[in-house]
Amino acid sequence: MPKIGVYVCHCGSNIAGVVDVEAVRDFAEELPDVAVSRKTLFMCSDAGQEMIKQDIRDGIVDRVVVAACTPRTHEPIFRKALESAGLNKYLFEMANIRDQDSWVHANDKEGATEKAKKLLASAVGKSRGLEPLEDKYVEVTPNALVIGGGVAGIFSALELADMGYKTYVVEKEPSIGGVMAQLDKTFPTNDCSACILTPVMVEAGTHPNIELMTYSEVQEVDGFIGNFKVKVRKKQTYVDWNKCTGCGACAEACPAKVPDEFNAGLNNRGAAYIHFPQAVPKKAVVDMEHCINCAGREIGQEPKISKKTGKPRYAPCEKACPAEAINRSLEYDPKGEIVELDVGTIIVATGYQVMGKENFKEMAPDSPNVITALQLERLISATGPTDGKFLRPSDNEKPKTVTFVSCMGSRDVNFHTYCSRICCMYMIKQARLLKEKYPDLNINMHFIDVRCAGKDYDEYYVGARKMGINIFKGKVGGLETLPQDRLRVMAYDMESCTPIEYDSDLVVLATAVELPETAKKLGQTVGVQFCGANFFKEMHPKLGPVETSTGGVFLAGCCQGPKDIPDSVAQGKGAAASAAVPLAQGRVTIEPLISEVDQDKCSGCGICVPLCPYSAIKLREKDEKLRAAIDIAQCKGCGVCTSACPSGAITLHGYTEESIFNQIEALTS
Amino acid sequence: MGLEIDGKKINEAVKTIVDYGGDGILNCVQCGACSAVCPGVRAGMPVLCRLLIRRILNGQLEETIEEMSTWACQSCNRCTEICPQGVRPQEVVFAFRRYQANDLAISTSAFGPLMSFYETGHAVTVKDAAEKREQVGLDGNPPTSLNDEEAQKELQALLDASPMGELGIF
Numbered sequence: 001m002p003k004i005g006v007y008v009c010h011c012g013s014n015i016a017g018v019v020d021v022e023a024v025r026d027f028a029e030e031l032p033d034v035a036v037s038r039k040t041l042f043m044c045s046d047a048g049q050e051m052i053k054q055d056i057r058d059g060i061v062d063r064v065v066v067a068a069c070t071p072r073t074h075e076p077i078f079r080k081a082l083e084s085a086g087l088n089k090y091l092f093e094m095a096n097i098r099d100q101d102s103w104v105h106a107n108d109k110e111g112a113t114e115k116a117k118k119l120l121a122s123a124v125g126k127s128r129g130l131e132p133l134e135d136k137y138v139e140v141t142p143n144a145l146v147i148g149g150g151v152a153g154i155f156s157a158l159e160l161a162d163m164g165y166k167t168y169v170v171e172k173e174p175s176i177g178g179v180m181a182q183l184d185k186t187f188p189t190n191d192c193s194a195c196i197l198t199p200v201m202v203e204a205g206t207h208p209n210i211e212l213m214t215y216s217e218v219q220e221v222d223g224f225i226g227n228f229k230v231k232v233r234k235k236q237t238y239v240d241w242n243k244c245t246g247c248g249a250c251a252e253a254c255p256a257k258v259p260d261e262f263n264a265g266l267n268n269r270g271a272a273y274i275h276f277p278q279a280v281p282k283k284a285v286v287d288m289e290h291c292i293n294c295a296g297r298e299i300g301q302e303p304k305i306s307k308k309t310g311k312p313r314y315a316p317c318e319k320a321c322p323a324e325a326i327n328r329s330l331e332y333d334p335k336g337e338i339v340e341l342d343v344g345t346i347i348v349a350t351g352y353q354v355m356g357k358e359n360f361k362e363m364a365p366d367s368p369n370v371i372t373a374l375q376l377e378r379l380i381s382a383t384g385p386t387d388g389k390f391l392r393p394s395d396n397e398k399p400k401t402v403t404f405v406s407c408m409g410s411r412d413v414n415f416h417t418y419c420s421r422i423c424c425m426y427m428i429k430q431a432r433l434l435k436e437k438y439p440d441l442n443i444n445m446h447f448i449d450v451r452c453a454g455k456d457y458d459e460y461y462v463g464a465r466k467m468g469i470n471i472f473k474g475k476v477g478g479l480e481t482l483p484q485d486r487l488r489v490m491a492y493d494m495e496s497c498t499p500i501e502y503d504s505d506l507v508v509l510a511t512a513v514e515l516p517e518t519a520k521k522l523g524q525t526v527g528v529q530f531c532g533a534n535f536f537k538e539m540h541p542k543l544g545p546v547e548t549s550t551g552g553v554f555l556a557g558c559c560q561g562p563k564d565i566p567d568s569v570a571q572g573k574g575a576a577a578s579a580a581v582p583l584a585q586g587r588v589t590i591e592p593l594i595s596e597v598d599q600d601k602c603s604g605c606g607i608c609v610p611l612c613p614y615s616a617i618k619l620r621e622k623d624e625k626l627r628a629a630i631d632i633a634q635c636k637g638c639g640v641c642t643s644a645c646p647s648g649a650i651t652l653h654g655y656t657e658e659s660i661f662n663q664i665e666a667l668t669s
Numbered sequence: 670m671g672l673e674i675d676g677k678k679i680n681e682a683v684k685t686i687v688d689y690g691g692d693g694i695l696n697c698v699q700c701g702a703c704s705a706v707c708p709g710v711r712a713g714m715p716v717l718c719r720l721l722i723r724r725i726l727n728g729q730l731e732e733t734i735e736e737m738s739t740w741a742c743q744s745c746n747r748c749t750e751i752c753p754q755g756v757r758p759q760e761v762v763f764a765f766r767r768y769q770a771n772d773l774a775i776s777t778s779a780f781g782p783l784m785s786f787y788e789t790g791h792a793v794t795v796k797d798a799a800e801k802r803e804q805v806g807l808d809g810n811p812p813t814s815l816n817d818e819e820a821q822k823e824l825q826a827l828l829d830a831s832p833m834g835e836l837g838i839f
Binding site (some may be wrong): 297362407410412413414448473474475476477478490491494497498499500560 | 675701703
């Protein structure tokens with residue numbers, strides 16, 4: 001006969017303000033097998049836990065049911081209390097009478113009290129069928145994978161590598177660096193972005209514990225915390241990176257014209273190209289999608305012989321390469337190479353993209369003088385298409401009036417309802433940089449609100465006002481195109497309640513931060529969830545900012561939500577610390593609340609195998625017969641196999657048949 | 670006198686406008702994009718769109734009832750197209766006009782179109798278009814109440830019986 005101790009919590013007034021706690025306690029006394037029923041103000045306090053421990057030590061109870069807040073946050077505390085008093089921690093059960101009762105039925109005290117009784121009766125019923133269980137453990141592969149080589153990913157990798165763990169960094173572009181590498185300067189200190197990022201990129205590139213896998217994509221993720229098997233596709237570069245010195249001769253020789261992604265499409269690059277001057281690794285690739293096969297040099301074929309000279313004809317990139325790294329006669333596999341990695345933890349740091357101007361029809365997107373803020377970064381960067389000269393795209397003339405428009409696609413029910421968080425600050429930065437260099441430039445900025453929450457940020461904004469930058473409250477309604485590619489701005493000054501209309505030479509749109517399509521696909525591959533704003537979802541918005549609902553998978557940077565460089569770095573380092581925990585422990589604990597197959601009862605029918613959503617069940621040969629076997633590390637304890645097994649051979653520990661029937665009886669009586 | 674913030678008055682104002690059809694008003698974040706594109710605001714009628722909504726959200730219904738700006742709305746709907754929060758500002762302006770009209774606080778600028786409506790069934794007449802219509806083989810007058818004396822009489826009876834009959838302009 002079990003001796004069940006019931007403990008009802010007031011949770012201050014959270015529960016007791018709605019539920020008649022004394023009535024619930026009284027009710028529990030009459031339930032079968034209940035040895036003692038108590039109540040207190042806060043069960044989670046030391047005094048509350050001591051009450052449980054004392055009853056266990058006194059031999060009054062051998063099973064514990066707490067009716068309180070929620071197991072989500074408090075189950076671990078009470079389990080520990082049982083353990084420290086010498087009782088198996090899985091002989092604990094919780095009735096959720098706060099989150100699922102008093103909080104949702106605050107206007108129906110009687111109903112809430114009756115519901116609390118039912119929930120408690122159900123928990124007591126379940127506890128009668130509980131059995132003692134032991135934790136299980138699996139070994140951990142002490143390697144980590146970081147997906148995405150932007151600033152968040154780089155710092156995650158450096159932290160892990162410095163802790164001594166072998167870390168792979170997979171980046172889809174030819175170089176690491178991410179969006180930060182595209183920026184000219186950074187707020188609020190006006191540090192040159194490349195100057196502060198390049199040394200860190202080099203450190204990541206040369207760290208003995210870091211293996212950079214650029215121009216690569218994660219294709220498949222199998223396994224579980226501690227033991228992930230990851231397939232990475234190294235895309236075909238068509239350049240021998242062992243020989244390439246990054247001199248850029250091939251890029252100069254290549255006659256193909258492809259919009260340069262690094263310069264946000266403001267100019268063209270060749271099909272043979274180096275990502276950007278400070279690239280790490282600084283290696284060339286041939287983008288075969290845009291290659292025009294000069295001289296008929298199809299990949300994998302011998303060169304044609306010139307009728308004039310009798311000599312073989314080579315493509316300009318081959319001829320230009322002084323290191324002989326390009327040989328188009330070789331039979332390259334266009335799919336590249338698949339590399340398999342064994343890692344214990346994964347950090348997803350895939351970053352973001354900004355919306356294109358074409359989304360905003362009212363903002364004259366066809367005008368060359370309407371650009372996104374990222375394009376302006378490239379336009380004023382020394383490594384940009386104009387070598388840092390501030391010229392408007394239509395005629396390469398220096399603009400006299402520049403307009404900044406905030407909240408394009410952010411805070412907008414037609415696109416994204418969220419605030420992109422970084423735009424106010426980077427627009428102010430861009431305006432300040434321009435005003436410093438060209439004091440005569442007329443700069444008009446139009447905001448809904450100016451949002452400058454951050455260390456030294458508001459001072460930076462006030463400084464912009466002092467510099468003579470015109471700041472207006474009121475969203476721009478539209479742009480009209482005028483002759484000579486000039487633009488008419490239709491704005492409004494909310495403070496004076498007056499419309500504003502003026503001509504501008506260049507209009508900069510602060511377009512919204514969003515998750516790129518490629519990252520969405522990757523999220524599904526890795527198994528992370530999405531939040532309402534379509535970024536990757538962290539485990540808890542406050543207390544689990546780097547974890548995900550998948551054990552061993554962590555988040556860093558803008559893939560989790562828009563954030564600036566300091567926050568991205570902080571989250572990158574935070575994710576590294578969390579991702580290192582299982583690696584440092586060397587083994588991970590598996591809660592035994594998972595399914596187990598009774599090998600004697602199993603008929604080997606295999607019905608459970610395709611039903612398992614976690615691919616945890618495989619048929620294995622035992623005594624020359626096939627029997628289902630469950631991988632303890634992959635089973636999540638969902639119970640699908642248990643309910644489907646026609647032989648009743650599968651038990652879901654912690655949810656025995658007796659427990660379930662007791663619960664049904666309690667809830668339906 | 671500064672603005673007195675009176676929760677009850679604000680709730681009443683919002684409810685009045687919502688009941689008259691301006692039901693997106695509470696979505697407004699006062700970004701001002703509507704006023705940036707409003708031809709009425711540009712023509713010097715400031716209490717339209719953003720500022721009208723602000724006044725209503727301040728509870729200043731009665732204080733604004735004599736406002737003439739609202740009658741300058743051309744129903745172009747650009748405010749509703751540009752609004753990033755789904756407020757549908759034009760509906761708010763029309764709701765406010767209904768509130769004004771119920772107290773006969775109608776701008777004299779609206780009398781001309783009203784009188785034309787009474788006489789012909791159209792607030793804005795098409796007389797300049799008659800010649801062009803005939804050139805392409807249409808009747809000079811469109812086949813609406815302009816061509817239907819019976820319909821015109823019915824409209825006039827309705828207007829006479831409505832609160833607007835008391836304006837004394839028909």
